Amino acid sequence: MTRELIQENDVLKLLKSHKSIRKFKETIVEKDVIRTIVEAAQGASTSSFLQAYSIISIHDPEKRQLLAEWSGDQKYVASAPEFLVFCADLHRLNLACSKHGLPYEAGYTEAFIIATVDAALAAQNAMIAAESLGLGGVYIGGIRNNPDKISDLLKLPDEVYPVFGMCLGYPDHNPDVKERLPISAVFHEETYKTPDEKEMDAYDERIRAYYIERTKGKKRESWTESVGTKIANETRPHMKGYLESKKLNQK
Ligand SMILES: Cc1cc2nc3c(=O)[nH]c(=O)nc-3n(C[C@H](O)[C@H](O)[C@H](O)COP(=O)(O)O)c2cc1C
Structure with a gap:
């Protein structure tokens, strides 16, 4: 293909x-x-x-x-x-x-x-x-x-x-469109792998930029901050x- x-x-x-x-x-x-x-x-x-x-x-x-x-x-x-x-x-x-x-x-x-x-x-x-x-x-x-x-x-x-x-x-x-996680974080081959920290950090910053843009600066959280706050409660x-x-x- x-x-x-x-x-x-x-x-x-x-x-x-x-x-x-x-x-x-x-x-x-x-x-x-x-x-x-x-x-x-x-x-x-x-x-x-x-x-x-x-x-x-x-x-x-x-x-x-x-x-x-x-x-x-x-x-x-x-x-x-x-x-x-x-x-x-x-x-x-x-x-x-x-x-x-x-x-x-x-x-x-x-x-x-x-x-x-x-x-x-x-x-x-x-x-x-x-x-x-x-x-x-x-x-x-x-x-x-x-x-x-x-x-x-x-x-x-x-x-x-x-x-x-x-x-x-x-x-x-x-x-x-909201950018999803790096594919390496969700798609594993043969065995489960913990996500690569650098890729996750870069994703965090891209999502922070997305929120700042979408909310005109009101929401400034990274992805891990945002989902962490949600799931910790x-x-x-x-x-x-x-x-x-x-x-x-x-x-
Ligand atoms: C099972 C489920 C429940 C959801 N509940 C809500 C909700 O109550 N209110 C809301 O505004 N969005 C809700 N959403 C939408 C998610 O927030 C949204 O899909 C996610 O942030 C990704 O954004 P996107 O759909 O624009 O790509 C829900 C999504 C799913 C899959």
Whole structure:
């Protein structure tokens, strides 16, 4: 395969130009477009053909407002033309067992991982499909700030939980693509390798420059400072109890 062929590949160009979109035009996203995006999501690989996820589209403005507040006051959750909630869903598989009188035991961590991964794969297909149609979007992990309230609002049964939301719409801004880690930090051959310090230092400085430029100097952190601050703090400790209460991730 020649370098030119790779450079001209539209799918690769799309993948490498991804950027989260948080400002949307008011233009509605047509029902057919959403349907196409969901069908693309359904085309994702799925563990053992289980298809262990559900996607809920929320249009009701009051629900949107609540979702925005419960996600940490993220305004675009209320204002985006489309908002999808991607749920890991083992409930449907429980029903499949009942239909055939098969014993079913809820609560396995492995089943929880399968359903979460299935939801994420479907979501990323949806994001790419949307981008290929000229839309943009952003994932909203913030919905896990208040999973209990959101489960009630969306009437999620046991064994279904909201993994993340996704705002979609026609972009009304065009942020720069965020440079990812040096490939040597994420791609290893034969055995795991700790990242090269010099390459990481150089990356840190490039990301610092990116933030300074993007925020007009308000944010000046390097990548390690930024992610370190995030990950050093406790991170949604309520999730363990919440998942167990939904008969997920118990054993
Ligand atoms: C699972 C997941 C959850 C996310 N949650 C949020 C969120 O709640 N709010 C937000 O503004 N961005 C959220 N993001 C977007 C990330 O911040 C963004 O993808 C990352 O900074 C890289 O930037 P880029 O998407 O523009 O390349 C989330 C992304 C993922 C994959």
